[in-house]
Amino acid sequence: MSSDLLWEILRKHTAFTVKNQGTTFTKEPNNLANRHTYRSSGFANSKTVGIVPNKDGKGVVLSIRKSKGHNKPARLQSSTTIDSNGRRTLSKVRRVLRSGIYRLDLEQDAIRRTSAILRSQSGKNVSKKRKSRRKQVKSA
Numbered sequence: 001m002s003s004d005l006l007w008e009i010l011r012k013h014t015a016f017t018v019k020n021q022g023t024t025f026t027k028e029p030n031n032l033a034n035r036h037t038y039r040s041s042g043f044a045n046s047k048t049v050g051i052v053p054n055k056d057g058k059g060v061v062l063s064i065r066k067s068k069g070h071n072k073p074a075r076l077q078s079s080t081t082i083d084s085n086g087r088r089t090l091s092k093v094r095r096v097l098r099s100g101i102y103r104l105d106l107e108q109d110a111i112r113r114t115s116a117i118l119r120s121q122s123g124k125n126v127s128k129k130r131k132s133r134r135k136q137v138k139s140a
Contacts, residue, residue, distance in 0.1 A: 007044035030065060032109035049097065049106050051113045059083025060117050062093060086118050
């Protein structure tokens with residue numbers, strides 16, 4: 001089935017859509033931007049990219065949908081776990097998307113999703129309780 005026809009079917013009738021304050025979002029897998037558009041759809045496009053956090057809490061899982069072999073759904077998805085440090089993980093994601101010219105329009109969304117996941121996994125930015133500058137009144 002062509003991706004245009006599939007999008008026309010899924011555009012109005014899917015269980016993954018979420019409408020919020022006039023904007024339509026989606027929860028479908030392999031949708032990096034979580035927007036309900038043809039460009040970022042994880043179902044309608046033949047080539048998709050998905051980035052999710054790793055189950056052990058360190059690193060990301062990069063899943064790529066192949067454009068051939070739609071009659072074999074088990075082999076359609078290819079997943080790779082990347083658990084390097086932050087810069088190396090970002091460069092690996094960028095390198096995978098640029099090699100073979102695989103959906104270059106999703107490269108920036110993939111980098112944003114990867115950096116957001118890595119930022120949430122690092123526990124460094126925990127805010128400390130601020131010390132009060134007021135003079136403490138001694139109770140008698």
